[in-house]
Each structure stands twice: as structure tokens, then as C-alpha cells.
Amino acid sequence: MALEFHCADVGVACKNVATAATADELIAAVAEHAKAKHSVDLNQTLIDYAVTKVRTTGG
Numbered sequence: 001m002a003l004e005f006h007c008a009d010v011g012v013a014c015k016n017v018a019t020a021a022t023a024d025e026l027i028a029a030v031a032e033h034a035k036a037k038h039s040v041d042l043n044q045t046l047i048d049y050a051v052t053k054v055r056t057t058g059g
């Protein structure tokens with residue numbers, strides 16, 4: 001089982017998909033990507049919103 005976060009799921013015109021085994025790792029990956037590619041610093045509000053968009057994949 002893995003967690004996925006798709007930038008497109010939050011309305012961003014970006015095909016990036018972040019994947020991780022745990023929510024903490026996923027948020028870290030998303031935060032790094034958001035900063036690097038979108039010049040966005042994730043605050044708690046954005047993190048809370050992003051968490052609602054996380055997909056669970058695999059078995």
C-alpha cells in the first residue's frame with residue numbers, strides 16, 4: 001500500500017505525483033515539491049487541505 005498526492009487534485013496545473021509509504025513522508029515530499037516547483041511554503045492550512053486529497057493505492 002502506498003499514499004499518493006496528485007498536484008492536479010488541488011487544482012494545480014501540474015502532473016506531479018508524490019508517493020510515500022506514510023503520511024508524514026508524503027507530506028514532506030509534497031512540501032519539498034511545492035517549494036521547489038510552485039514556490040509555495042506549505043502552512044498547516046495547506047497541509048490539512050492536501051491531506052484530504054491524498055489517495056491510497058495498492059493493496
Ligand SMILES: [Zn+2]
Pocket residue numbers: 007012014015016033037038
Ligand atoms: Zn506540482
